[in-house]
Amino acid sequence: MATNVGLLTVQVRDLVRRYDDRPVLDGLDLDIAPGEFVALLGKSGSGKSTLLRALAGLDHDVEGTGELAVPANVSVVFQDSRLLPWARVLDNVVLGLGAADDRGRESLAEVGLAGREKAWPNELSGGEQQRVALARSLVREPELLLADEPFGALDALTRLKMHALLRKLCAAHQPAVLLVTHDVDEAIVLADRVIVLDAGRIVAEETITLAAPRSAADPGFAAVRSRLLDALGVSV
Amino acid sequence: MSATTLPGLRPRATTSPVVRRRRLGPGTPIRFGSAIGPVLLLVIWSIGSATGWIDQRVLSAPWTVVTTAGDLIADGRLQSNLWTSAQRALIGLALGIVLGVVLALISGLSRLGEAVLDGPIQIKRAIPSLALLPLLILWLGIGESMKIVTILLGVFVPIYIHTHNGLRTIDSRYVELAQTVGLSQWDFVRRVVLPGALPGFLLGLRFAVTGAWLSLVVVEQINSTSGIGYMMELARTYGQTDIIIVGLVVYGVLGLLSDAVVRLVQRRALSWRRTLAS
Numbered sequence: 001m002a003t004n005v006g007l008l009t010v011q012v013r014d015l016v017r018r019y020d021d022r023p024v025l026d027g028l029d030l031d032i033a034p035g036e037f038v039a040l041l042g043k044s045g046s047g048k049s050t051l052l053r054a055l056a057g058l059d060h061d062v063e064g065t066g067e068l069a070v071p072a073n074v075s076v077v078f079q080d081s082r083l084l085p086w087a088r089v090l091d092n093v094v095l096g097l098g099a100a101d102d103r104g105r106e107s108l109a110e111v112g113l114a115g116r117e118k119a120w121p122n123e124l125s126g127g128e129q130q131r132v133a134l135a136r137s138l139v140r141e142p143e144l145l146l147a148d149e150p151f152g153a154l155d156a157l158t159r160l161k162m163h164a165l166l167r168k169l170c171a172a173h174q175p176a177v178l179l180v181t182h183d184v185d186e187a188i189v190l191a192d193r194v195i196v197l198d199a200g201r202i203v204a205e206e207t208i209t210l211a212a213p214r215s216a217a218d219p220g221f222a223a224v225r226s227r228l229l230d231a232l233g234v235s236v
Numbered sequence: 237m238s239a240t241t242l243p244g245l246r247p248r249a250t251t252s253p254v255v256r257r258r259r260l261g262p263g264t265p266i267r268f269g270s271a272i273g274p275v276l277l278l279v280i281w282s283i284g285s286a287t288g289w290i291d292q293r294v295l296s297a298p299w300t301v302v303t304t305a306g307d308l309i310a311d312g313r314l315q316s317n318l319w320t321s322a323q324r325a326l327i328g329l330a331l332g333i334v335l336g337v338v339l340a341l342i343s344g345l346s347r348l349g350e351a352v353l354d355g356p357i358q359i360k361r362a363i364p365s366l367a368l369l370p371l372l373i374l375w376l377g378i379g380e381s382m383k384i385v386t387i388l389l390g391v392f393v394p395i396y397i398h399t400h401n402g403l404r405t406i407d408s409r410y411v412e413l414a415q416t417v418g419l420s421q422w423d424f425v426r427r428v429v430l431p432g433a434l435p436g437f438l439l440g441l442r443f444a445v446t447g448a449w450l451s452l453v454v455v456e457q458i459n460s461t462s463g464i465g466y467m468m469e470l471a472r473t474y475g476q477t478d479i480i481i482v483g484l485v486v487y488g489v490l491g492l493l494s495d496a497v498v499r500l501v502q503r504r505a506l507s508w509r510r511t512l513a514s
Contacts, residue, residue: 056416057415058412058416074416080409082409082410082413084413087431095417095419096414096423121508122509
């Protein structure tokens with residue numbers, strides 16, 4: 001049902017989603033331009049995941065109204081790597097693609113896992129599993145990449161490496177990205193624009209213009225962070 | 237850091253003897269421990285037979301059983317009866333597996349299928365297959381079809397129950413994944429449902445194999461003219477306990493062998509799981 005979105009990859013107008021008559025998304029508007037990296041911050045229960053699931057088309061039984069235009073080719077990265085444990089790494093990457101083994105291999109090489117095609121997911125570390133999940137998403141060359149706290153379950157060091165990898169991959173593939181996270185620093189480091197969701201509405205928005213590589217030591221970084229934390233209702 | 241001792245901390249006595257705690261578990265395993273019981277039984281049986289303490293009419297001596305087995309093999313009776321029995325069991329097993337898997341898929345993948353099928357199968361499960369024998373004999377006579385259907389009925393239930401359970405307990409997150417990567421219904425069944433239900437299916441298969449032998453024993457003793465059970469039943473009328481024991485040994489070996497085969501298949505098919513244990 002992708003209407004003509006013109007220059008936008010994602011166009012959301014007046015989106016409402018309810019669980020048991022309690023609005024989780026309450027008249028939300030959101031635009032994402034092609035190739036734009038948007039990070040979505042918000043407290044637990046602010047509607048982050050609901051929005052992401054609505055964009056992914058995974059909210060079958062949820063009541064709601066509003067306009068939603070997303071491209072046909074959307075990939076999702078979940079918090080867990082969600083690899084099929086009974087399928088080898090390469091088969092997981094090309095799941096549902098038919099004859100795409102060569103593309104799958106290239107994709108695995110891109111995330112630094114060349115040579116692990118025949119491994120079982122259980123044999124990989126958490127970070128490696130999440131890299132396979134990234135390869136599975138990007139081998140489909142999505143116009144929109146939806147990521148639901150993809151690094152939330154990783155240790156801090158692995159997470160830093162994954163940030164660098166994700167930046168590199170996004171530069172190469174140029175998908176529009178919506179990254180749901182509750183890590184303010186992660187949002188600032190990765191995104192072109194950070195939006196803050198509260199009670200189903202966007203309550204703050206920051207366009208990040210810091211030069212790469214972005215560092216928390218940068219005074220501009222600290223200023224953005226404190227404004228975002230304010231919007232999240234965290235006083236520091 | 238500092239050489240001064242903190243107040244309240246005394247240097248540990250290095251000479252105090254280590255207190256050995258009494259071990260509460262059963263201790264280290266005995267080598268070939270699982271053979272001790274059977275060997276002991278065999279010894280008692282042999283001594284009993286040799287001393288005449290066990291009457292030959294009640295239980296033949298082990299060596300008589302061995303020579304009888306030799307005779308039965310020499311004149312081909314054991315092989316032909318064994319072949320007949322194996323055929324019945326395998327045909328019943330194969331049909332039961334197909335039926336169980338197909339029903340489990342229908343009932344697991346569609347709510348309507350579940351509503352229609354699951355109830356009757358649960359009722360069937362509550363009725364021992366062997367209790368259906370009188371009806372089956374009336375309907376199908378005492379020929380091969382009655383025997384195979386009885387085995388089939390004993391087999392399909394555990395296959396259905398465990399496959400269906402395996403299928404229903406597939407993590408919903410994988411279903412969600414299948415949706416996001418746009419799997420077709422057929423690919424969803426092939427790549428997610430069947431492999432996900434495989435551990436359940438293989439568990440069901442182990443029960444099914446045991447069940448198939450059990451049903452076989454019973455149906456072969458009803459108006460059969462061939463098979464291991466028939467051979468034993470015939471021996472009963474002549475009081476040949478040696479032949480009966482040969483039959484029992486054959487059933488035992490078949491049961492053990494088939495379980496070993498299923499376990500081997502299980503190890504091969506679930507190698508993605510074994511990597512966790514190894």
